[in-house]
Amino acid sequence: MAAPGVPGSLFIGMVVLTVGIEAQIITGFFPSTIFMSGPEVTSYLVTNASSVNLSLAVITDTISAPVESCSGNNNIDNWASTYVGTQMDVFKVTVTSQKNLTLCTINETNCCTEDLCIVETLQVTACGNGTPISSLLIHAEIYINTTFIGLVSDNETVIPNQVYQPLGSCPCNLTAAACDILCCCDQECNSSMIALFNGFCYSGIFGGNVSPPFDQLCSVQEKNHAPDWFPFLCVQSSMDNSPFLGYFYQGNTMSPSQTPFFNLSFQSIVQTTSSGYKQGNPILIQQNEFSEYFTIPQKSTIGQCVNAAPVAYLQDFNVTCVTDITACSDVLTVDLNVQVNPGNGGPIILTVQSQNTSVDIVNTGTVLPQAVQCDVIVSADYTFIWNASVIKEIQVSIVTANISLTHQAKLSQRFTAKFLTSNSTSNVLSGNPGYQFGKPVIVANGSTPFIKRTLNVWKPVGESLCSTTTQTPVLFGQNLFSGCVFKVVNENCTQLRKKALQFLQSLVTVNYIAMRGNSNVSDPSEWVSIIYELPNTTCTGICAAENVMCLKVPSNMNIEIITAVTGAVEGIPQEEILAAKVSFSTINVECVSACNVSLPLTNSVQFIQVPAQPLPTITRFQTNYTEYDCEKNDVCWQHLAYPFTKYYTGEPYHLTLAKGMILVFFFISATVLGGPWNRIRKAWNKTL
Structure with missing residues (x-):
């Protein structure tokens, strides 16, 4: 197939994947005009029609615009058109030339006697229920120019060794557009330059057999009347040994190629990789006999989320997409059954861990004619384990939910990709040895050996509801403040305090925090316990106020991390974590029973740097003088x-x-x- 090259194919694929979400609005061929130089060409038809028929016609009048017609067939003369559905509302349309374009098949004696040439303009009309939907114009110019007439021989052409057998009339001409020293046959050397050579010209082969021989050789001392000390400084070497041998390649053989330039396979979107990936290269999947891009929903350059965008090797991303949905097909999805090309051989199957949760959606539009139940992906986290240019393993953690769609609504989804080396999956470092500014704070739970994880806080998205909020890691040395809106429906004071506290505590469920960025998971002395200070929700002296409002409702969780500079490595200060404390703040809510309020819940992180050792006591002399x-x-x-x-x-x-x-x-x-x-x-x- 002759297609618009790799960039063109990438554009076609991105357009198809982008418009696939809104296929009910945008219809037509992508691309709608194609220049064809091979025996096969492919385009994509986007339509919401349930059945499609193709009408193929040859355009003879290229001056006026052709009229779309559904009266033709999908096969005419030397052309045939077929289509197959690739995904919802997307069809792959292929137009093939049925004329024999193979140069040599069985009878090689009559091969390549004349140039093959096809110049025609075709129109492919897509019809639904007898009505034209869209048309595709193809300008076909298929030909081959060859100089071979008669029998093509398979004999190999022997290239002689250029060291001793010159291939040209001037073998010593080694530098283009410049005169080579002592090369009298060099066309760039004028008469005055040749006169400077004083008759010493390389008349023979400019290789090991140098003529005249070098003055440094011991065998030429008598001829050149060398001084008495010459034998101590001369070079004992064969005439076949010369530094000029490095200018030549050894002789080899070359077989003629009989494959015409258009007899290539253009079926796949991209070429497969066998030598591994480089940073920034798109990751491929193996589907049937073709290779396609491995895709995950991502944000485009204009800020909108694309349902399926190629994943680049060694490039992390973390995107949150808020999608307007009126049907289950509007939700962003991922394919977990693909086989990924690792870069050096057999495919890799995704290792998937799934959990289900409940999620609230925000109704933003009109009521739907009928309620719809949809299984959606709330988040999908991809972890790529790699080594050099090869992918070793792909781990996927997804969170799903079942939603009831009664109105036009907004749904928030998160997609991440992280690349980790094969020896760093269980050894997450945030510094060596002390923490580096901006690196994630490492925490753990349970007993030794600890399993490292990051300390996270809320990251509101969409309508800032606590039910749809995501999490972001706490970075060392960076204070932050975030929160979300907690919906309270028909709760009394006791239940309100309990649920608010439980939701706040669910954010930090670990017991230990790493003192250094490279803390050993098997050494408890390199970890400190996190201090939890629960709020006091019992009323003392003001219980009478419970008749008009809920007292001491937990609303804020504050994480205080005590750090200190404990040393220096090559002059660079090293910071460690000395302690960590989690405390809670409370507020009063004007509600007693059957509360229906929107309670703001917040969390804050504060880094406090203290001296590693207590300051020495200041004497009276130091104070006064x-x-x-x-x-x-x-x-x-x-x-x-x-x-x-x-x-x-x-x-x-x-x-x-x-x-x-x-x-x-x-x-x-x-x-x-x-x-x-x-x-x-x-x-x-x-x-x-």
Whole structure:
């Protein structure tokens, strides 16, 4: 098939996948005009018609616009058209030339006697119930130019060894558009340049057999009248050995190719990979005998979510899509039954872990004629385990839910992809040894050996409802504040306090936090316990107010992380986590029984840096006399010898000391010897 190349095929695939969601609105061929240079061409028809018929016609009048007609057949003369459904409302239409375009089949004696050529314009009309839906124009120019006439031989052409057998009239011409030294046959050398060679021209083969021989060879010392010391410096080598041998390739054989340029397979969207992936390359799947892109819903460059976008190798992403849905087909989906090409051989089957949850949707439109039950994917997290250029394993964790669709609504879905090396799946590092700013905080639950995970907080999406909120990791050193709206329906005070507290506690369910970014999972001393301070929800002295409002309802969870700089590695401060505390704040809600309110629940993360060791007690002298305190004065005499103090960490101390001693030596030498030598010089000048 001759198609518009890899970029064109990518465009076709992206258009099809994008419009597949709204097929009920956009119909037609994609692309609608094709230039055909091979025996087969493919386009995609998007329509909501239940049945489709194709009408094929040859256009003879190329001046006026052709009229769509459903009276024809799908086969005419030397052309045939077929279609097959690829997904909902999308059909793959293929037009094939039935004329024999093979150059050589059985009788090779009459092969390639004339040029094959087809120049025609075709119109393919898609019809539904006898009515034209859309038309496709194809301009076909299929031909081959060949210089072979008669029998094509399979004999191999032997290329001689260029080292000793020249292939051209001037074998010493090695540099294009420049004169080669001592190459008199070089056309770039004018008469004045050749005169400079003084008759020493390479007349023979410019390889091992150099003519004349090199002056450095021991065998030419008598001819050149070499001096007496020449035998100690001459080169003992064969005439066949020369540094110019590196300019040539060894002789080889080459077989002629009989495959015409159009006899290629263009059926697949992309070519398969056998040498592994490079960063940014699209990941492929194996479907039947063709290769296609491995896709996951992602955001396009204009911010909208595409139902199926190619996944690039070694490129993580985390997207949240809010989709308007009126039917189950509008929900973004993923294919979990694909076989992924790892890059070096057999396919990989996805390892899927699934769990079900309940989710609330936001009604934003009119009432539907009939309620619809849909199974939707709330989130899909892909983890790619890779090594070098090969994918080892793909783990998928999905969360599904069953929704009842009664109105036009909005649904929030999250899709992520993370690439981890094969040796880092159980060894998540956020620094070495201390935490790095902006890296995830590591926590764990249970007992040793711990299983590392990240500390997460809420990330509201859509209408900021707690039922549809997602989570985002806490990054070291970055304070944050987030929250969501908790819907309360027909609850009393006791139930309200209980459910609000349970929802807040569900965010942090771990017991330990890693002290360093590379804490050992088998060493409990490198982990600290998280302190939980539950809220006091019992009323004391103000219980009478329970008659008009709910008291002490948990509404905020605050995570305090105590950090300190405990050392330095090559001058870079290393921070560790000393402790972590989770506490709760409460509010009063104006409701007593059968509460129907929207309660805002919030969470906050605060990093507090403290000294690694308690500060020393300040004496009365240090308090009163601050003349020599570098932090309270513009002039600090201690900084005069700053490179020799403990505060200088740019170089190791022994190197700093050595360089300082050298400077002191030169200073003393100049001071001591400068005056006496000046007096000696003056006395010597007077005596003269």
